[in-house]
Amino acid sequence: MSEYQYYEFSAVDQPLSAQQQAELRARSTRATITPGSFVNEYHWGDLKGDPLDWMQRYFDAHVYFANWGSARFMLRLPLAALDEAVLADFLQPSVAAADTGYGDIFTVTATATHWILDLSLCDDSGDYAHDWQEDEDSASAGWMARLLPLRDELLRGDTRPLYLGWLARVGSEEIGDEDLEPPLPAGLKNLTPAQMALVEFLEIPPDWLTAAAANSADLAGSTDTAPAIDAWLALQSPAQMRETLRLLLQQRGQEAERSLLGRFLAWQRVQQMPGTAAPSERRTVAQIEVGCTAAERIRLEREKRERDALAARKRAERDQHLLQVAARANAIWEIIDQTLQRGTGGAYEQAEKAVQELSEALALTGRQAEFRTGLARLMQTHDKRPAWVTRMRKAGLL
Numbered sequence: 484m485s486e487y488q489y490y491e492f493s494a495v496d497q498p499l500s501a502q503q504q505a506e507l508r509a510r511s512t513r514a515t516i517t518p519g520s521f522v523n524e525y526h527w528g529d530l531k532g533d534p535l536d537w538m539q540r541y542f543d544a545h546v547y548f549a550n551w552g553s554a555r556f557m558l559r560l561p562l563a564a565l566d567e568a569v570l571a572d573f574l575q576p577s578v579a580a581a582d583t584g585y586g587d588i589f590t591v592t593a594t595a596t597h598w599i600l601d602l603s604l605c606d607d608s609g610d611y612a613h614d615w616q617e618d619e620d621s622a623s624a625g626w627m628a629r630l631l632p633l634r635d636e637l638l639r640g641d642t643r644p645l646y647l648g649w650l651a652r653v654g655s656e657e658i659g660d661e662d663l664e665p666p667l668p669a670g671l672k673n674l675t676p677a678q679m680a681l682v683e684f685l686e687i688p689p690d691w692l693t694a695a696a697a698n699s700a701d702l703a704g705s706t707d708t709a710p711a712i713d714a715w716l717a718l719q720s721p722a723q724m725r726e727t728l729r730l731l732l733q734q735r736g737q738e739a740e741r742s743l744l745g746r747f748l749a750w751q752r753v754q755q756m757p758g759t760a761a762p763s764e765r766r767t768v769a770q771i772e773v774g775c776t777a778a779e780r781i782r783l784e785r786e787k788r789e790r791d792a793l794a795a796r797k798r799a800e801r802d803q804h805l806l807q808v809a810a811r812a813n814a815i816w817e818i819i820d821q822t823l824q825r826g827t828g829g830a831y832e833q834a835e836k837a838v839q840e841l842s843e844a845l846a847l848t849g850r851q852a853e854f855r856t857g858l859a860r861l862m863q864t865h866d867k868r869p870a871w872v873t874r875m876r877k878a879g880l881l
Contacts, residue, residue: 487550490530491627492521495543495634496561496741503541535592538599544634546626554604556630556684559597561745564638570598572665573645577658588655588685589648600637602648604685626684632677639748642668643678650695651685653768660769664695667765671696690782694774698764715747808844815841816857823865831871835878842880 498518499507507516510531514523521542523530534545538557545557570591592599633644646668652658671692674682682692723746730739808815815837822834838858845854858880865871875881 485550486525486527488525488529489546489548490521490523490525490534491546492534492537492542493544493627493631494519494541495631497738499541507541535599535601539592539594539597544627544631546630548626552605554684556602556626556681558600558634558637560600560634560637561597562593564745564748565598567593569642570645573642573649575662575665577652577662587657588651600648602651602681602685604651626680629680630677630684632675633681636675636677638745640751641670642666643670643674644681646671646695647678647681647685647687650687650691653771654685654687654691658768660767660772662768663765664768664771665765667695667699669700670702671699673702688775690775690778691771693778693782694771697774697778698766711751712747715750718750802847805840805844805847808840809848809850812841812845812850812853812857816861820861820864823861823868823871826868828870831868831874834871835874835880838875838880839878 499516504516504518507514507521511521511523514521521537534547534555534557538545538559543559545555547553547555574589574591588603590601592601637644646665649658649665682689727739727743730736730742819834819837819841822830822837824830838861841857842854845851862872862875862881872881
């Protein structure tokens with residue numbers, strides 16, 4: 484298997500300047516570079532730069548994968564977007580985890596202005612769930628487009644992506660049985676498409692997700708945010724409002740929107756944090772694992788019912804087809820006879836399949852004697868064809 488690596492970076496809050504694009508071009512002559520992105524594939528060699536450093540200097544999101552099972556997803560968010568104490572709950576060092584030999588699957592780096600969330604996967608089993616491939620469809624999975632909405636969700640105070648990062652730590656055995664889960668977000672039973680993509684990207688087992696979500700409250704229905712917006716606007720100083728208007732007049736509307744929304748959401752989170760489980764309700768990993776075992780049993784039973792139902796449908800469809808074959812038995816014998824007259828290997832193969840299907844059809848309708856009579860008549864006509872006779876004997880039809 485040849486080597487294949489895919490790197491994609493995205494600039495969201497601030498487009499790359501011409502100077503920044505030139506700096507990146509100096510690192511790669513083959514990459515596709517725009518004011519909003521850097522994309523490159525490698526069949527040999529590697530990225531001439533440190534992805535974490537590039538996130539600190541240029542970008543707001545990064546996706547990487549390689550066909551030997553490594554994958555990585557990073558997000559950069561303003562410091563005001565996430566409270567340090569909130570992050571700490573999901574990054575708490577384990578008191579009882581085994582040493583896996585790998586680096587942490589979920590880490591956060593703080594810069595002077597931003598948090599950088601770093602989620603990594605190292606699947607060296609050889610059976611990659613992502614099926615990264617070295618072909619034109621390798622990038623078409625669209626992981627950046629699927630995962631990037633997580634950034635806006637985090638900016639809006641949704642901690643479900645953080646909990647999924649912690650759950651991935653459980654799956655990689657970074658977390659021990661006696662460790663407590665972080666505060667449980669509401670809405671784990673109904674993840675967003677981006678959150679489901681993160682589950683897939685990090686290969687979080689579905690039974691662990693089901694068990695973890697069992698105690699998660701439903702999300703509150705949508706509410707009118709106008710009163711909150713009015714309350715926040717009343718707190719803004721003239722200088723703050725002028726800064727926003729200045730950005731708009733400088734045709735930096737996206738930057739103005741992001742800045743304004745970020746400040747509003749940070750204020751809103753302080754006023755009312757999203758629903759989480761009380762500390763006394765937080766489970767140990769061992770308790771969640773009990774639920775995981777039950778979820779696995781239920782899932783396997785459901786999958787068996789689904790397989791049985793599918794098999795029953797296929798049998799019914801097959802039986803219906805065979806009844807139609809049986810109704811045309813005389814015509815089919817004639818078609819087989821005409822096919823054998825061509826005397827080619829392909830004709831013999833086609834005829835054998837037709838004979839086998841006719842045998843099954845007539846057996847279904849209790850007409851085995853009729854089949855034996857028809858086959859004897861056919862063989863009497865074509866018994867001078869050694870290849871055909873041999874084929875019938877190998878098939879157990881003679």
